[in-house]
Amino acid sequence: MSTLPVGPEIEQLLTIISRLPGFGPRSARRIALHLLRRREGVMVPLAEALATAAATVAPCEICGNWDSQSPCRLCEDEERDGSVLCVVEDVGDVWALERSGAFKGRYHILGGLISPLDGIGPDDLNFGPLSQRASAGTVREVILALSATVDGQTTAGYVADRLEGLGLTVTRLSHGVPIGGELGHLDEGTLAAALQSRRDFS
């Protein structure tokens, strides 16, 4: 990339873009050319949208969701059911669950998972406000919507321990065959879980 005779401004742009996930030098060049061709229509608005979002979006003081207001729109939404709290790893999980349209309760975003190997302990995550919220009296059920990985399950166990004695129902997502998934491509663990939690065919 340093062999391109582009000057420091374009080079800096190419360097930053090529380090984004899913990008390499070639795709960085392609998108930089696209942007430079559409300077007023795309490049300037993108720069402004990035700067605005970077300056205004921050974690919600209650749930940890990213929004330009705190409490965030989800915490302020009176239509949502405050008796069910869904604990997730990060904001991407909130977006995914919201797209499913299947959850109308409230969220709590940990901002990561407990990971002893990476040196991430409970104190590095957003646990404090969780106990407060769970013991405030309005919450009836806590859903642990965490990844089915070692770190996810360690974290789920920790949350469950922490909520013990509060008289709450603590649940987790079910394991099983993904919709549209082919059995032949599934790992044994998922198949075993799907068999164990089989349901009446109706």
Next chain:
Amino acid sequence: MSTLPVGPEIEQLLTIISRLPGFGPRSARRIALHLLRRREGVMVPLAEALATAAATVAPCEICGNWDSQSPCRLCEDEERDGSVLCVVEDVGDVWALERSGAFKGRYHILGGLISPLDGIGPDDLNFGPLSQRASAGTVREVILALSATVDGQTTAGYVADRLEGLGLTVTRLSHGVPIGGELGHLDEGTLAAALQSRRDFS
């Protein structure tokens, strides 16, 4: 995407990113999450690099290349051979040729191709300065490095006509089998061209 409870700042960002080439709603969400997670380290620098490049980069008054200075670095480079002029469609072609390292002359960027179907005629492209440069006395050869498409060849023919009578050598890139290309996957036109312009095996 409008179902995400993200507020106008993130929504605007998602909208712009999802319209970039190679992006859709899903990849826009992924990269927006990546950026929001690395606000100071990546998102703000990217916003600044985009704004800086958009504000400073402009076409070179001589060749049409994009640079923050005009004449651009390529036109100012005394090491380059001013007797050979390579005519290309756009700046991406300059970048590609520079990466090949095989050309040390100067460039002329048309900023597009003549395309009657799209209503693009010679007056819409950077032809004026080309005749000037070609007739200034320093240029000996003009290489037409244009795409082997209908529009590319129409444009090449137009340039060649325009340069007639100036006593210049006008050349074009050779056609043939791409390096690393498999014969079985090549179209008949390319194969025919590669046969016709076969060379001594040495």
